[in-house]
Amino acid sequence: MNLTSQLLDLMLEASNLSRWQFIQEYSIPPLVAVPRLPGALLPVFGLLYVLIFCLAVVGNGAVLVLLCRKKALQSPSTFFICSLALSDLLIAIVCVPASLLQHFFKNxxxxxxxxxxxxxxxxxxxxxxxxxxxxxxxxxFQGILYPLHVRNSYVLHSSIRMLAAVWLIALAIAAPMWFVQKVEVKYDFLFDVYHTCCLEVWSNHHQRLGYTACLYVLVFLVPMLTMAVLYGKIMRELWGKHRVHEAMFQTLPGSEINKITRSEACTDHLATLLETPTVLCFHSLATFLFFTLQEEEKSSEDDGNSGSSVCCLLVSISPCVTAAGLWEAGPGPGL
Structure with missing residues (x-):
């Protein structure tokens, strides 16, 4: 039943109840949904947000400063890592504080x-x-499977072009959000209160679901499948050369072995700590939003706000984990 102001007045008159008695008697929820956490969880989430913000800013900032100051570390991998650190700083500096304020205040x-x-x-x-x-x-993939087919200068210029394309594609993917996000003042006549909300205002649910599905495919599914195939081939190649490497280690002095193993350890940490947690965090976020929006399409009332405490925290955790991986892998000579 769609409750209107006129219908509410008739129901109040027929029930001989005050407005607040009527709301409590029938357990009627607010007409304007405001994304707020339960009071008991506010201190916990507040502490988590502050901790994540500090770790992400310090970690990613330190990596950017370190890699930019040490010219010996300037390589294709360095450009990619700086791009990751910069994107994570954007989340930490802009998105985390705004999400925190949204959960602590009604407006x-x-x-x-x-x-x-x-x-x-x-x-x-x-x-x-x-x-x-x-x-x-x-x-x-190119460096491990075809090391002799690419030159350093070519790889460096190619990496810069790839990064430029990445940022342009990312901006294009995010462009619809700039146009659908709006600030609206909504009046909840049931509780007689005004709410200032930041909402996604789509023409219809099909557009919203279509955009979310495209986001899921272009930003998660295709890259994830690509990485799975490439790293699968890399692992197969390295596994085949495992015994050859063992034979080579036996002929090297101890100091050289330490350098090589340290370099390989940094590469392993970068692959594991940097990529896997970020992909998994985004996978959880994207999957949650995708199926949530499908359920919202069936509902009669939708305020257009797809954000939630869980989603915001997942996005906030991602740069924190990435910063830890970057800090451990950044100074290594393997970059």
Missing amino acids: WLAGDFLCKLVPFLQVTAIATSILTMTCIAVER
Whole structure:
């Protein structure tokens, strides 16, 4: 039943109840859904957001400073890692504080510009991270399986072009968010209160579901399959050369073995700590949103806000985990 102001007045008159008695008697929820956490969880999520913000900013900032100052580390991998750190900084600096404020206050306080900017940068940063990791997989595939077919200068220029394409594609993917995000003032006549909300205003649910499906395919499914194929071939190639490497180690001095093993350890940490957690966090976010929007299409009331506490925290955790991987892998000589 669609409750209107006139219908509410008739029901109040017929029931001989006050407005608040009527709401409590029939357990009627607010007409304007406001994404707020339960009061008991606010301190926990607040502490997590602050901790994640500090770790992500310090970790990614330190990696950017370190890689930019040490010229010896300037390589194709360095450009890719800087791109990852920059995209994660965007999430940490812009998106995390805005999400935190949204859960602590009933009204959107950041204005129309940030209402558009925060989701736009969030999608841009996530797309950039996933696509950059795909570029890293391509670069590793070429370097390990075809090391003699590519020159350093060619790889460097190719990496710069790939990164430029990654950021342009990410901006194009995120562009719809800039146009659908709007600040609206909604009146809840049941509770007699006004709410200032930052909403996704789509023409219809089909457009919204279509965009989410395209986002899932272009930013997760295709890159994930590409990385799985490339790393599968890399693992098969390295596994085949395992015994050859063991024979080579036996002929090298101890100091050289330490250098090689340290370099390989940094590469392993970069692949494991940097890529897997970020992909899994985004996979959880994308899957959650995709199926949530499908359920929302069946509902009669939708305020157009696909954000939730779980989604915001998943996106916020991603740069924190990535920063830890970058900090451990960044200084290594293997880059």
